[in-house]
Amino acid sequence: KNEVEQSPQNLTAQEGEFITINCSYSVGISALHWLQQHPGGGIVSLFMLSSGKKKHGRLIATINIQEKHSSLHITASHPRDSAVYICAALSYGGATNKLIFGTGTLLAVQP
Amino acid sequence: DTEVTQTPKHLVMGMTNKKSLKCEQHMGHRAMYWYKQKAKKPPELMFVYSYEKLSINESVPSRFSPECPNSSLLNLHLHALQPEDSALYLCASSRFPRGQEQYFGPGTRLTVT
Numbered sequence: 627k628n629e630v631e632q633s634p635q636n637l638t639a640q641e642g643e644f645i646t647i648n649c650s651y652s653v654g655i656s657a658l659h660w661l662q663q664h665p666g667g668g669i670v671s672l673f674m675l676s677s678g679k680k681k682h683g684r685l686i687a688t689i690n691i692q693e694k695h696s697s698l699h700i701t702a703s704h705p706r707d708s709a710v711y712i713c714a715a716l717s718y719g720g721a722t723n724k725l726i727f728g729t730g731t732l733l734a735v736q737p
Numbered sequence: 738d739t740e741v742t743q744t745p746k747h748l749v750m751g752m753t754n755k756k757s758l759k760c761e762q763h764m765g766h767r768a769m770y771w772y773k774q775k776a777k778k779p780p781e782l783m784f785v786y787s788y789e790k791l792s793i794n795e796s797v798p799s800r801f802s803p804e805c806p807n808s809s810l811l812n813l814h815l816h817a818l819q820p821e822d823s824a825l826y827l828c829a830s831s832r833f834p835r836g837q838e839q840y841f842g843p844g845t846r847l848t849v850t
Contacts, residue, residue: 656835656836657836657838659838659839661841666846667843667844668743668827668841668842668843668844669780669827669829669841669844670841671838671839671840671841674838712779714779716836722768722785722787722792722793722834722835723834723835723836723837724782724785724793725780725782725839727779727780728779729778729779730777730779
């Protein structure tokens with residue numbers, strides 16, 4: 627079992643739909659990253675959060691530390707949101723924190 | 738300036754070649770990272786530099802040799818690579834080595850022939 631699990635693995639949505647991607651982790655973390663990667667492209671950090679909720683434009687990320695669960699929501703989805711979304715847990719402890727990556731969610735938003 | 742830059746964007750090299758990948762950031766970050774990413778897989782950590790010193794080597798083969806000449810620059814020297822080393826190589830940086838958001842570069846797409 628991976629230390630960081632994401633669901634769903636693949637998601638197809640119609641433009642305008644509300645999208646939720648889930649992330650569960652089994653390790654102690656200091657924070658959680660949500661990352662976006664377009665096909666063939668580099669990685670963009672969307673959020674880093676350690677508690678509560680963050681919002682940036684149409685993107686909202688929440689985390690529940692007690693339940694070891696985080697969600698990424700996209701409101702009013704658009705085809706340009708099509709990408710792989712990766713959650714990555716920032717491991718706790720040690721001199722250098724490592725990112726433990728989930729396997730990613732491939733999102734396709736159709737016009 | 739909140740950008741991590743990487744050069745080149747694409748690199749094709751033979752198994753006997755020596756080449757280098759370059760990563761640069763001017764955000765004053767003191768931790769820098771090399772990741773390797775195969776298609777449809779998440780990134781895998783290779784090396785971490787903390788305050789210009791190598792702090793983590795994830796048992797990477799010696800044909801990959803990292804170098805951090807100064808706090809803004811990170812190199813990855815490549816020698817005698819194998820075709821299975823073909824991948825996207827990503828650089829990242831964070832303000833400090835602990836508990837900090839990592840900023841990723843666009844990556845270098847490496848093909849070993």
